[in-house]
Amino acid sequence: GEVEVLHWWTSGGEAKSVGELKKIMQTKGNTWKDFAVAGGGGDNAMTVLKSRVVAGNPPAAAQIKGPAIQEWAAEGVLANLDPVAKAEKWDSLLPKVVADGMKYKGNYVAAPVNVHRVNWMWANEAVLKKSGVTGVPMTWDEFFAAADKIKKAGFIPVAHGGQNWQDFTTFESVVLGVGGPKFYQDALIKLDQKALTSPTMTKSLETFRKVKGYTDAASPGRDWNLATAMVIQEKAAFQFMGDWAKGEFTAAGKVPGKDYICAAAPGTANAYTFNVDSFAMFKLKDAAAQKAQADLAAAIMGTEFQEVFNLNKGSIPVRLNMDMAKFDDCAKLSSKDFVASSKAGTLLPSIAHGMAVKPAAEGAIKDAVSQFWNDDKISVADGVKSIAKAAAIQ
């Protein structure tokens, strides 16, 4: 049957990755109807999805993540995937935190694709060398010392794309690095006003603003993958971004440890902010279309797709006990740290990528953070207040 899939994977590495899913579906005799909505981070895609569902014309499948899955399921528009999930034994193949996130009232309504780590810092080896920077900065103080050397050597220290979700991605890594996992939980998961208005949040915003001072004047509006390209092309030293950025390095034939470095954002090595991509299926009447949806769900959790997709996408398989032999050192580190942080209680849902709070709160906080990033006239004290106010929105 035909399966129409709405997603926002349009960058080099993203498009190559989703292309692998198309291939697998076609070998199963299904027709893949692509509905790609450009715009990193997915806000545009979610807006288009809403209008299609309201118009009574939902796609067969859509890239929907985190608490938004339960919000859509509560609308009664998502199909129950339990028959596939049971037949394919998903409960025994998934980390519990992921399995729970794919369910509504105990039933699977979404199929998980991968685990992206968000608290990464990407670095160009040659730029660091040419700038006299030895070693990877592990603390924010070390980072700023390195950034000064890089600036003096004539390179752009931080490649950044000035879009609210990218500002927010850097913000969450700064908060985690400055405040630690417990503070991240209190401030950005529980949205605790005491934490949000604490001296630690003030320190986080001061650090966040200082990071901006090392970006270039052309960063406003820049797409994330173009910022990654600046690091790939030795124009810039660092980028703070989830490991979908690694998909761009891979697509450019770059090798970790040789051409570039993947390291935890300063101060965050003992923690892991996760972002799980997933596809939810919309209720359809047509039996052939329902069969194609079931094939898609089974393919997504299958070992073939879990390997080939994640090798290209930069994420790691969400399916447990996968053979990681073909994966590079960054993926192996991500996989090791995922397990270690899960045991240590420092495995944290990414707020910037829709994993931690409801979409309405996420959107409001994201805008307050981005306004602070873009307007240097907003004082740190006012920044703290506006973010705390936005977090109070339910």
Ligand SMILES: OC[C@H]1O[C@H](O)[C@H](O)[C@@H](O)[C@@H]1O
């Ligand atoms: O578009 C940039 C990124 O946005 C989101 O975080 C998605 O989860 C990820 O898969 C994608 O690569």
